Amino acid sequence: MQVEKTQEFRPKIVAFCCNWCSYAGADLAGSSRLAYPADVKIIRVPCSCRVNPMFILRAFQRGADGVILCGCHPGDCHYTTGNYYARRRMTLLFSMLDYLGVENGRTRVEWVSAAEGVKFSTTMNEFVAKIHSLGENVRLGDLRCKKD
Amino acid sequence: MQRIGVFVCHCGTNIAATVDVARVVEAAAKEPGVVHAEDYQYMCSEAGQLKIREAIKEKNLTGIVVCSCSPRMHENTFRQAAERAGINPYMVEIANIREHCSWIHKDIEEATEKAVILARAAIAKVTLNAPLQSGTSRVVKRALVIGGGIAGIQTALDIADAGYEVDIVEKTPSIGGRMSQLDKTFPTLDCSACILTPKMVEAAAHEKITIYTYSEVEKVSGFVGDFQVDIRKKARSVDMSKCTGCGVCQEKCPSKKTPNEFNRGLNTRSAIYTPFAQAIPNVPVIDRENCIKFKTGKCGVCSKVCQAGAIDYEQKDEIVTQNYGAIVVATGFDTIKLDKFDEYSYSTSPDVITSLELERIMNAAGPTKGHLERMSDHKPPKSMVFIQCVGSRCADKRGKSYCSKICCMYTAKHAMLIRDKYPGVEVTVFYIDVRTPGKNFDEFYRRAVEEYGVNYIKGQVGKVAEKGDKLLVQGVDLIDNKRILMETDMVVLATAIEPNPDVRKIATMLTASIDTNNFLTESHAKLRPVESPTAGIFLSGVCQGPKDIPETVAQAGAAAVKVVGLLAKDHLVTNPCVAKSDELLCNGCSSCEKVCPYGAISYEEREVNDHGIRETRRVANVNSALCQGCGACTVACPSGAMDLQGFSNRQILAEVDAICK
Structure with missing residues (x-):
């Protein structure tokens, strides 16, 4: 899927990737030259369960237009159960964010294994396209932290 | 105040072709805390590392950021370089501007902009890094091999010969695996049993090897150097110490x-x-x-x-618990089920068989005592058709996308053996490509065609139908561009191979990565082909990808060497990126203890000094030898007392801020 570029809107997208599966999947997408938009910036975490909902709130407050969390497939977590914790936490967080006006499309959880470079790239292309369709994240603008 | 150095790698043109390296250096130099920024062709080279070491010494750097390839590639390299220059190895951060930037973006402007942001995030993080000290953990001098086929046997023998204890766990009643079912092996036509059984005997007789057959791995806990494994020895109903094997x-x-x-x-x-x-x-x-x-x-x-009185109907399953320093997975393969390939009439006609079934028919100890005959009427066939790539290289979901690798060669072997023993039998092979990349492989295939007169047709078969006591094969010849309709007596399907169905369960127990085809993932496709990304887990044989016997034996030996390298260590250096609790913030709620998968968190009554007030409080205590650093506890902690060293809340938030700036 190709994302149509618009002059005025370059979304800021944060992708949290677990070290063992998704970060490696992103590496594989890279070494296989599977393109996705440069709007996606990856933060490496040891496990998807390391991602505190606070990190995601902070991203939106600082002006992120979308946040995606990628981890190992259910059952394949390097730490056995980390992605199950992440899944439950994100379910709660995303419903709360939706209630606050940060649409569900701006948040996503995806399981990407170390062997799934193609899936990583496809997921990022889809996600960026979705954020383009939603436009800039203005809902948390009032809460946006000013640089101190 | 931190003094940060930033080193931007060109990686030849891998990075420099799409990222304007000079602009990254310029932007990085302006970030707070950065006192040094430079670029170089290959930072990972000795000359590049020297630049880093010199800058650390000259500029008195406290932390460094290397903008280069993935940290999964060279994080250790740069940590060692930092350590050699006298700073703590954990004062290093990597900005991945190759895999996550230059290799996937074409627009130089966009890629450079992104590289600047990734560098900024890494700088923001390293500014908050603190020196970390690794601990040590023990290495149990014993290895476990899961699977008793040729891969497992060879791995076990090589480890045992190096002087370490090895246990083989095999699910079926005997070791030997797939290879014991084969009749002859390509490309030398050795008798499979003749080369396998001596190895089986050697493994069984080896004083360092213990074999658990009819047994399965039930539970795995622990980590590299010290895995604790429960093995279920299923009830044999026969007392092994009494049975004489008379039959x-x-x-x-x-x-x-x-x-x-x-x-x-x-x-x-x-x-x-x-x-x-x-x-x-x-x-x-x-x-x-x-x-x-x-x-x-x-x-x-x-x-x-039973004269020995060995039969024991009351025997129960037994659980053996054992500790191991390393675990090798050698679970092998099976052929795929053919229920989705009805066009070949496999389920309806007994004369349509798989290659592995033909292997048993050709074997002197097999169901026909080695006589080639049809399973329907036990008559010798006058003609046979082999169909290649049944379920391999399959574009749709019915089969596998990959090449099973061994089929071209074993079909040439079957065709050759049949023409040799039964010269009157016409043999036709339908193929997509004949793949013979291996020592003496192409020569072997050419002998089948040139010396033995096997008829190879490039093209696929669309249908096999029963017609009286014959089989009607409909295919195409792509070279002569014509349809082919031929009658034959037997059809042999070169059925795709797939990892043993149990491997998914085993991978989950071992927390070893597995790919979409259920093959276990190696740590690096080229440089670490026998290691799983999970430390202490090694891969041997087809569980990692399709391979033939020589490759399996070579890989089994490679896995054994890696295991021996691990077991030879006196102790292991542990990952210092573990959880740590702030005793002043901890309220003793136990939330962290409940989510810890390793039982690394306990509670203790401890005297704390809270701003001059001394009191005894119930606080969390992390056992850093058990903690693996997942971070589940840090999020569960309601008071913010628990944090993960190396990936602290402040560090990750600093990255978020830098990216969203």
């Missing part, structure tokens, strides 16, 4: 209608059985599902005829 019980057993798994269901076996004559151990098991005694309570013939 009378198998002869006299009145229940003889169970499909013989070893012969791929082409004939039947008794309820008490050893899978094949050279089985190791040569002790039968009672298949309780098919045993009359277990089903009805009446029978007991085997017990009556």
Whole structure:
């Protein structure tokens, strides 16, 4: 899927990737030259369960237009159960964010294994396209932290 | 105040072709805390590392950021370089501007902009890094090999010969695996049993090797150097210490209608059985599902005829618990089920068989005593058709996308052996490509064509239909561009291979990565091909990807060397990126303890000094030898006391801020 570029809107997208599966999947997408938009910036975490909902709130407050969390497939977590914790936490967080006006499309959880470079790239292309369709994240603008 | 140095790698043109490296250096130099920024062609080279070491010393750097390839590639390299220059190795951060930037973006402007942001995030993080000290953990000098085929046997022998104890766990009643079912092996036509059984005997006799057959790994805990494993020894119903292996019980057993798994269901076996004559151990098991005694309570013939009194109907499963320093997965493969390939009439015609079934038919110990015959009427065939790539290189979901690798060669072998032994049998092979990349492989295939007159047709078969007692094969010849309709007596399907179905369960227990085809993932496709990304787990044989016997044996030896390298260590250096609790913030709620998968968190009554007030409080205590650093506890902690060193809340938030700036 190709994302149509618009002059005025370059979304800021944060992708949290677990070290063992998704970060490696992103590496594989890279070494296989599977393109996705440069709007996606990856933060490496040891496990998807390391991602505190606070990190995601902070991203939106600082002006992120979308946040995606990628981890190992259910059952394949390097730490056995980390992605199950992440899944439950994100379910709660995303419903709360939706209630606050940060649409569900701006948040996503995806399981990407170390062997799934193609899936990583496809997921990022889809996600960026979705954020383009939603436009800039203005809902948390009032809460946006000013640089101190 | 931190003094940060930033080093931007060109990686030849891998990065520099799409990222304006000079602009990244310029932007990085302006970030707060950065006192040095430079670029170089290859930062990972000795010259590049020297630049880093010199800058650390000259500029008195406290932390460095290397903008280069993935940290999964060279994080350790740069940590070591930092350590050599006298700073703590954990004062290093990597900005991945290759895999996550230059390799996936084409627009130089966009890629450079992104590289600047990634560098900024890494700088923001490293500013908050603190020196970390690694601890040590013990190495149990014993290895576990899961799977007793040629891969597992070879790995176990090589580890044992190096002087370490090895246990082999094999699910079936005997070691030997897939190779024991084969008749001859390409490209030299060695008899499979003749080269395998001596190795089986050697493994069984080796003083350092313990073999658990009819056993399965039930539970795995722990980590590299010290895994704790529960092995379930399924009840054999035969006392191994008493049985002499005479075989009378198998002869006299009145229940003889169970499909013989070893012969791929082409004939039947008794309820008490050893899978094949050279089985190791040569002790039968009672298949309780098919045993009359277990089903009805009446029978007991085997017990009556056993002179050694070895039959024990009361035997129960037994759990053996053992600690291991390393675990090797050698779970092998099976052929795929053909229920989605109805066009070949496999399920309806007994004369359509798989190559592995043909292997059993050709084997002197097989269901036909080695005589080539049709399974329907037991008549010798006059013509045979081999169909290649059944389920391999399959574009749709019915089969596998990959090449099974061994089929071209074993089909050439089958064709050659049949033409040699039965020169009157016409042999035709339908193929997509003939793939023979291996020592003496192409020569072998050419002999099949040139010396033995095997008829190779490039093209696929669309349908096999039964027509009287014959089979009608409809295919195409792509070279002559014509349709082919031929009658034949037997059809052999080169069925795709897939990892043993149990491997997913085992991978989950070991927390080892697995790919979409259920092959175990290696740590690096080129440089670490026998190691799983999970430390202490090694891969041997087809569980990692399709391969033939020579490759399997080579990989088994490679895995053994890696295991020996691990077991030879006195101790292991532990990852210092573990959780740590702030005793002043901890309220003793136990939330962290509940989510910890390693039982690394305990609670203790401790005297704390809270701003001058001394009191005894119940606080969390992390055992850093057990903690693996997942961070689950940090999020569960409601008071913010628990944090993860190396990936602290402040560090990750700093990255978020830098990216969203």
